Amino acid sequence: MLQNRFIIVLFSAIFLVSCDRNGVFEENIDTPNTTWTKENVAKFIATISDTISYHNIFINIRNTTDYTNCNLYLFIATTSPSGAAHLDTIECLLADDQGKWLGKGFGYIRDSQIPYKFSVRFPQTGDYKFEIKQAMRTDSLGGISSVGVRVERR
Numbered sequence: 001m002l003q004n005r006f007i008i009v010l011f012s013a014i015f016l017v018s019c020d021r022n023g024v025f026e027e028n029i030d031t032p033n034t035t036w037t038k039e040n041v042a043k044f045i046a047t048i049s050d051t052i053s054y055h056n057i058f059i060n061i062r063n064t065t066d067y068t069n070c071n072l073y074l075f076i077a078t079t080s081p082s083g084a085a086h087l088d089t090i091e092c093l094l095a096d097d098q099g100k101w102l103g104k105g106f107g108y109i110r111d112s113q114i115p116y117k118f119s120v121r122f123p124q125t126g127d128y129k130f131e132i133k134q135a136m137r138t139d140s141l142g143g144i145s146s147v148g149v150r151v152e153r154r
Contacts, residue, residue: 021153024048028060028148036144042132044149048122053153055122059114059132060148061092063103067143070095073135076116081126089135090116109145119154 025046032040048055061072072092079085092114095101103110122128130149134141 023150023152024055025151026148028146030146031144034064034143034145036134036141038134038139042147044130046128046130046149046151048128049125051122051125054119056152056154057117057120058150059092059116060150061094061112061114061144062146063094063110064143064145065101065108067094070099075133075135077131079129081124081128113150
């Protein structure tokens with residue numbers, strides 16, 4: 001009986017994970033000791049094979065309630081397979097004006113998926129590099145557990 005329940009739970013989990021048909025790339029990198037320093041650049045390589053479909057790009061931020069700011073500024077450098085580079089600065093709102101966390105989660109961990117770019121058509125196939133660096137005035141940010149990139153088909 002217990003073995004049957006385990007098998008049902010296992011197949012349910014596999015089914016739910018496989019339902020993400022729009023996901024093209026997603027990777028998250030943990031920060032050492034839940035602290036993100038300016039020197040710790042999160043680097044990702046997304047292999048893109050579809051140049052016809054439109055894509056949405058998100059930045060994933062996992063923070064704890066120990067994070068002392070309501071926002072997070074980021075520098076995002078994107079490099080195409082041809083070597084063309086683009087640099088953006090974005091603000092991620094993690095809490096509202098009253099200090100209520102905006103991300104999903106419970107307890108002391110919150111997950112935020114920040115919209116970065118919508119309806120992007122990648123001009124060529126190959127490896128696109130994303131480098132994300134925290135751009136706050138403080139050199140070391142406690143309470144940031146991980147940062148990531150998600151690319152999905154629109």
